[in-house]
Amino acid sequence: MHKLNSRRGAPGSTGTVVLGSLCFGAAFAYVAVVGLSLVALPEEPLATEQLSTMSGVSQFSRAPVASLSVTVDDGERTYQQTLTCSGAPERDPAACSALADSVRGERAGSPFDEVPPGAICTDTSYGPERATITGVWNGQRIDTELSRQGSCEEARWQRLTSLTRPLE
Numbered sequence: 001m002h003k004l005n006s007r008r009g010a011p012g013s014t015g016t017v018v019l020g021s022l023c024f025g026a027a028f029a030y031v032a033v034v035g036l037s038l039v040a041l042p043e044e045p046l047a048t049e050q051l052s053t054m055s056g057v058s059q060f061s062r063a064p065v066a067s068l069s070v071t072v073d074d075g076e077r078t079y080q081q082t083l084t085c086s087g088a089p090e091r092d093p094a095a096c097s098a099l100a101d102s103v104r105g106e107r108a109g110s111p112f113d114e115v116p117p118g119a120i121c122t123d124t125s126y127g128p129e130r131a132t133i134t135g136v137w138n139g140q141r142i143d144t145e146l147s148r149q150g151s152c153e154e155a156r157w158q159r160l161t162s163l164t165r166p167l168e
Contacts, residue, residue, distance in 0.1 A: 063089045064100045068135035068142065070163050075128035081167045083135075098162035099137075111159055112142050121152035129157070131164045 066085040071078065085096035102111045112133065115121065126148035134143050146164065148157050157164060 063087045064096050064138055066137045068133055070131060070133050072131045072164050083163060083167060093167060095162040095167055102159045110137060110140060112137060112144050114144060115152040119152050121150045123150055125149055126154045133163060
């Protein structure tokens with residue numbers, strides 16, 4: 001007697017091998033793309049941090065040097081204050097390091113960067129407060145105004161809150 005379809009029940013047929021390979025490849029690609037996006041990467045290369053602390057040049061080399069004049073109108077009263085940062089964190093007011101920390105890890109080089117044109121923001125009013133900041137921050141001339149009108153301006157206000165609340 002002669003069988004008509006001798007390969008019908010054979011394990012490991014070509015179709016099964018191709019389908020299994022495609023499934024394995026898709027699963028591998030998924031893990032490679034999605035899995036790696038879930039891994040937290042350091043903000044800065046670890047070697048740079050290790051070298052800077054090993055050479056004795058630590059965060060102090062990143063401490064800001066600034067002389068800023070701030071006028072704040074909180075809706076009820078207006079006050080003016082001056083912030084001077086010498087670049088020596090152990091002697092400078094806490095506001096100096098708070099401003100420097102507000103942009104660490106971001107691409108922006110200055111805490112005073114304005115809202116970029118075309119940014120999508122809400123029209124929500126977060127308060128009547130307004131502030132004017134002038135002076136020099138790390139060699140960069142600063143002349144900016146802040147308000148709490150709209151979500152983007154509120155984000156700037158929060159980033160600069162160490163300057164807009166009364167200095168200690």
